[in-house]
Amino acid sequence: MLARPRPRLQLTRSLRDHVAYRYLSSAPAITSGSGDVLGRRVDKKRLVILGSGWAGYPLARKVDKKHYDVTVISDSPNFNFTPLLASTSVGTLEFNNAVESVRALPHVNYHQAWVDRIDFASKTLACQPTLRYASRQPHQQDDALSYNTVKREELQDERLPVFTMEYDILVVAVGAYSATFGIPGVKENAHFLKNVNDARAIRARILECFEIAAMPGLSDEERKRVLSFVVVGGGPTGVEWAAELHDLVSSDIPRYYPSLVPLISITLYDVAPHILGNFDSSLQAYAEKKFARDNIRIRGRRTVEKVEPGWITIKEEGRIPFGLCVWSTGLAVNPLVAAIKEIPKGQKGATLLTDERLRALDASTDNKPMRDVYAIGDCAGVAGGPVLPATAQVAQQKALHLAKELNRAAKSGDAYQPVPFEFKNRGSLAYIGGWQALVDRTSAASGLKGGNAGRMAWLIWRSAYFTMSVSVRNKILIPTYWFLNWILGRDISRF
Amino acid sequence: MLARPRPRLQLTRSLRDHVAYRYLSSAPAITSGSGDVLGRRVDKKRLVILGSGWAGYPLARKVDKKHYDVTVISDSPNFNFTPLLASTSVGTLEFNNAVESVRALPHVNYHQAWVDRIDFASKTLACQPTLRYASRQPHQQDDALSYNTVKREELQDERLPVFTMEYDILVVAVGAYSATFGIPGVKENAHFLKNVNDARAIRARILECFEIAAMPGLSDEERKRVLSFVVVGGGPTGVEWAAELHDLVSSDIPRYYPSLVPLISITLYDVAPHILGNFDSSLQAYAEKKFARDNIRIRGRRTVEKVEPGWITIKEEGRIPFGLCVWSTGLAVNPLVAAIKEIPKGQKGATLLTDERLRALDASTDNKPMRDVYAIGDCAGVAGGPVLPATAQVAQQKALHLAKELNRAAKSGDAYQPVPFEFKNRGSLAYIGGWQALVDRTSAASGLKGGNAGRMAWLIWRSAYFTMSVSVRNKILIPTYWFLNWILGRDISRF
Numbered sequence: 003m004l005a006r007p008r009p010r011l012q013l014t015r016s017l018r019d020h021v022a023y024r025y026l027s028s029a030p031a032i033t034s035g036s037g038d039v040l041g042r043r044v045d046k047k048r049l050v051i052l053g054s055g056w057a058g059y060p061l062a063r064k065v066d067k068k069h070y071d072v073t074v075i076s077d078s079p080n081f082n083f084t085p086l087l088a089s090t091s092v093g094t095l096e097f098n099n100a101v102e103s104v105r106a107l108p109h110v111n112y113h114q115a116w117v118d119r120i121d122f123a124s125k126t127l128a129c130q131p132t133l134r135y136a137s138r139q140p141h142q143q144d145d146a147l148s149y150n151t152v153k154r155e156e157l158q159d160e161r162l163p164v165f166t167m168e169y170d171i172l173v174v175a176v177g178a179y180s181a182t183f184g185i186p187g188v189k190e191n192a193h194f195l196k197n198v199n200d201a202r203a204i205r206a207r208i209l210e211c212f213e214i215a216a217m218p219g220l221s222d223e224e225r226k227r228v229l230s231f232v233v234v235g236g237g238p239t240g241v242e243w244a245a246e247l248h249d250l251v252s253s254d255i256p257r258y259y260p261s262l263v264p265l266i267s268i269t270l271y272d273v274a275p276h277i278l279g280n281f282d283s284s285l286q287a288y289a290e291k292k293f294a295r296d297n298i299r300i301r302g303r304r305t306v307e308k309v310e311p312g313w314i315t316i317k318e319e320g321r322i323p324f325g326l327c328v329w330s331t332g333l334a335v336n337p338l339v340a341a342i343k344e345i346p347k348g349q350k351g352a353t354l355l356t357d358e359r360l361r362a363l364d365a366s367t368d369n370k371p372m373r374d375v376y377a378i379g380d381c382a383g384v385a386g387g388p389v390l391p392a393t394a395q396v397a398q399q400k401a402l403h404l405a406k407e408l409n410r411a412a413k414s415g416d417a418y419q420p421v422p423f424e425f426k427n428r429g430s431l432a433y434i435g436g437w438q439a440l441v442d443r444t445s446a447a448s449g450l451k452g453g454n455a456g457r458m459a460w461l462i463w464r465s466a467y468f469t470m471s472v473s474v475r476n477k478i479l480i481p482t483y484w485f486l487n488w489i490l491g492r493d494i495s496r497f
Numbered sequence: 498m499l500a501r502p503r504p505r506l507q508l509t510r511s512l513r514d515h516v517a518y519r520y521l522s523s524a525p526a527i528t529s530g531s532g533d534v535l536g537r538r539v540d541k542k543r544l545v546i547l548g549s550g551w552a553g554y555p556l557a558r559k560v561d562k563k564h565y566d567v568t569v570i571s572d573s574p575n576f577n578f579t580p581l582l583a584s585t586s587v588g589t590l591e592f593n594n595a596v597e598s599v600r601a602l603p604h605v606n607y608h609q610a611w612v613d614r615i616d617f618a619s620k621t622l623a624c625q626p627t628l629r630y631a632s633r634q635p636h637q638q639d640d641a642l643s644y645n646t647v648k649r650e651e652l653q654d655e656r657l658p659v660f661t662m663e664y665d666i667l668v669v670a671v672g673a674y675s676a677t678f679g680i681p682g683v684k685e686n687a688h689f690l691k692n693v694n695d696a697r698a699i700r701a702r703i704l705e706c707f708e709i710a711a712m713p714g715l716s717d718e719e720r721k722r723v724l725s726f727v728v729v730g731g732g733p734t735g736v737e738w739a740a741e742l743h744d745l746v747s748s749d750i751p752r753y754y755p756s757l758v759p760l761i762s763i764t765l766y767d768v769a770p771h772i773l774g775n776f777d778s779s780l781q782a783y784a785e786k787k788f789a790r791d792n793i794r795i796r797g798r799r800t801v802e803k804v805e806p807g808w809i810t811i812k813e814e815g816r817i818p819f820g821l822c823v824w825s826t827g828l829a830v831n832p833l834v835a836a837i838k839e840i841p842k843g844q845k846g847a848t849l850l851t852d853e854r855l856r857a858l859d860a861s862t863d864n865k866p867m868r869d870v871y872a873i874g875d876c877a878g879v880a881g882g883p884v885l886p887a888t889a890q891v892a893q894q895k896a897l898h899l900a901k902e903l904n905r906a907a908k909s910g911d912a913y914q915p916v917p918f919e920f921k922n923r924g925s926l927a928y929i930g931g932w933q934a935l936v937d938r939t940s941a942a943s944g945l946k947g948g949n950a951g952r953m954a955w956l957i958w959r960s961a962y963f964t965m966s967v968s969v970r971n972k973i974l975i976p977t978y979w980f981l982n983w984i985l986g987r988d989i990s991r992f
Binding site: 197 | 536574592597598600601607608609612628630658662694697704713714715723744809859903969970973981990991
């Protein structure tokens with residue numbers, strides 16, 4: 003046991019604890035998972051949440067821990083604040099601005115693991131920890147090109163043992179994977195933008211491309227190859243990333259690599275004829291005009307055939323070189339969802355079907371809802387209801403609805419009157435570069451309708467995501483970095 | 498060519514440029530390496546600096562670019578502010594606080610490469626870029642345990658071609674490697690703390706150890722194994738790291754993992770009987786007493802025999818388990834230094850010998866100084882002078898001295914009167930945890946002499962490193978993070 007802080011520090015520590023624990027509601031979390039809260043044994047339902055994304059994290063945060071013993075199981079230790087990932091991937095914000103630690107949620111247990119199997123009858127989960135017991139650290143000083151060549155089989159005996167966990171209530175919120183449509187080489191040679199690790203890899207690679215292009219002895223043709231930035235997918239993620247990259251390339255790169263600026267290209271490919279398919283057509287046109295002015299090439303109606311290291315093959319154009327390829331073409335089925343046979347599936351088998359109270363249906367009882375299993379987020383859909391897009395907005399609304407219902411059910415007891423979930427379209431936002439954004443509220447459920455593009459929409463975009471940021475730390479850091487990077491330029495250090 | 502910002506943005510951009518370029522002296526850098534400054538062809542000496550550490554970076558920063566065409570060649574794109582690495586490795590500060598991008602130095606060319614060979618006769622360098630042409634991105638979503646198993650040989654054809662570079666003046670400031678004394682398994686299983694990548698790996702592993710220990714189904718013995726933190730080396734780096742870890746473990750860990758606190762151990766091993774060998778013995782005793790109170794075990798007179806995944810074998814104690822082992826036992830010869838035959842070497846062949854003007858000696862001319870080759874930092878020593886410690890302080894003083902001399906030589910022309918280098922001991926600093934530090938000025942060249950330990954020394958420690966921080970960005974961010982992390986606790990997100 004390590005010594006506790008000495009008395010002379012008591013004053014400052016008390017102050018800090020006072021501020022941090024009382025007002026910021028970051029009281030100690032419980033790691034035991036035994037319902038042993040603050041030393042007092044209580045009788046609470048064990049609520050297990052699978053996943054820590056836009057569905058799992060808000061639910062874990064908002065559900066009442068006085069009534070539920072909450073455990074999150076996720077192979078990511080973080081909630082990724084996805085709308086800011088594109089910003090972090092070019093240095094408009096820092097990585098920690100787009101991340102919240104699940105472990106830091108007060109009174110929530112967390113285990114970093116996959117769920118291999120759900121036994122709905124005995125209400126138990128088989129979980130495989132995704133951490134290794136011993137660390138292996140490849141040192142880079144001898145050979146910057148060397149890699150950790152440990153084979154997967156060698157790691158088997160370092161894996162932590164599978165553990166089982168019982169639940170009273172289960173919420174499946176495992177989300178979806180990135181779609182590659184079976185196109186060869188995508189996983190190996192393109193970058194996704196789903197989490198902060200992806201964003202970090204992208205930022206390092208962008209800056210690496212410029213360092214490569216600045217090497218002596220290359221032809222301009224070779225420099226152009228490595229400064230060719232390719233985006234596949236014209237949805238909000240692909241568009242926002244292209245826009246953020248253009249911001250970096252027009253504001254900061256000229257300062258550090260002036261002679262390389264004429265060699266840069268940004269190209270966006272999509273199978274659809276237009277970008278931002280879910281937006282109003284006038285806003286689509288606005289974005290396309292803005293991109294054209296910025297020399298971001300939009301290539302619609304294109305089919306990708308394969309991706310090799312440094313080369314992408316487009317059916318209509320042939321083999322195109324790239325320094326970095328970002329891939330964002332929608333979602334694929336989560337393997338856990340594919341493995342669950344007890345719950346009927348929605349379109350293409352990608353979603354678990356629920357009733358309008360978000361309870362998973364039971365295939366063995368003629369699709370009656372299960373009593374204590376819920377499914378929310380990208381991996382879930384309401385049977386018979388409209389097919390909602392797999393967005394953060396839908397996931398979060400379902401999570402907050404479920405938290406509210408679970409809290410009401412616990413408080414009201416037998417008097418509980420369930421309220422069905424109803425999606426309220428709040429509109430869509432997309433950043434398009436140069437302090438401009440799109441706000442599409444043409445299908446909004448309430449408030450001002452219509453679309454908005456430009457500087458005012460950008461203010462709405464920034465305000466919305468600032469408001470949605472979670473921790474006090476990020477409420478302070480996000481505007482700090484916005485300001486610092488505006489006044490000083492983006493940080494181009496790479497590590 | 499991408500479109501330049503549109504006129505409507507001119508006002509804000511002008512303001513930013515005004516602030517950033519004029520007052521913060523971050524004017525555009527030149528990438529061509531051709532002496533083509535601001536479009537004007539000038540006749541300047543080509544100064545090539547090998548290395549971007551405490552010797553190379555301050556020299557590149559301070560040498561007058563009106564007189565020298567400066568190129569830095571280093572396999573690290575960053576200057577690592579080493580005294581703050583221990584802080585970043587536990588989250589007292591963020592990683593970018595301890596890093597400055599070499600590329601961001603105004604009017605300095607930079608290439609990320611190793612120097613394979615120096616031809617002193619023709620004044621040319623053969624440089625191997627340490628970047629790969631194509632990117633390969635291992636995606637983690639399918640298997641969090643999978644690794645990039647690309648073999649080194651497969652990368653050969655992706656390497657960028659070797660380039661040659663001519664110099665008029667060469668400064669060798671490549672530093673040293675971490676010593677492992679040939680002990681098996683150190684490189685593979687222990688973590689060094691030499692740069693920001695090391696710090697990031699350590700921080701991730703510390704938090705991972707706690708997540709592992711929080712897994713269900715482990716025995717307390719197994720939890721203790723993974724919560725055993727081992728430091729090898731009782732110099733300032735090892736001591737400061739143990740102190741920072743203890744701060745994390747006593748201030749923040751109890752909030753997130755209260756039940757694990759009694760299972761944590763921190764142990765420091767050294768061959769010497771006491772830690773901080775270069776400090777005054779009263780300060781050593783103070784630090785050892787503080788560590789004893791904090792339950793940081795100091796084990797002197799110990800010999801490490803080998804390091805395996807999760808286990809370290811100490812001759813006197815047997816096989817000890819660990820979750821994380823940090824290794825900081827001094828320096829080993831840089832391979833470039835070992836390869837240079839033209840310059841005589843100091844003790845153990847680890848340093849290139851120079852005269853007191855820091856000019857490298859020429860073995861072929863009976864150790865007369867070379868005209869245009871200098872050696873500074875950990876890889877250099879003054880022949881016949883006192884053997885100075887391989888510290889940041891010595892490296893920086895040599896760099897600033899050389900910058901001054903080069904600037905004077907360029908300005909004075911034939912009237913230049915060389916001034917020999919003289920080391921001015923400014924004293925030593927070490928953080929020992931709990932807002933306490935040591936200041937040892939018993940051998941100081943001027944000013945107050947004597948030692949100081951405790952809170953006031955800590956204030957000196959923080960002020961010194963805040964003052965030494967380089968960029969405006971870090972001058973703002975470092976106090977911001979010190980304050981935020983004091984009031985909110987350290988950020989435990991891990992990615």
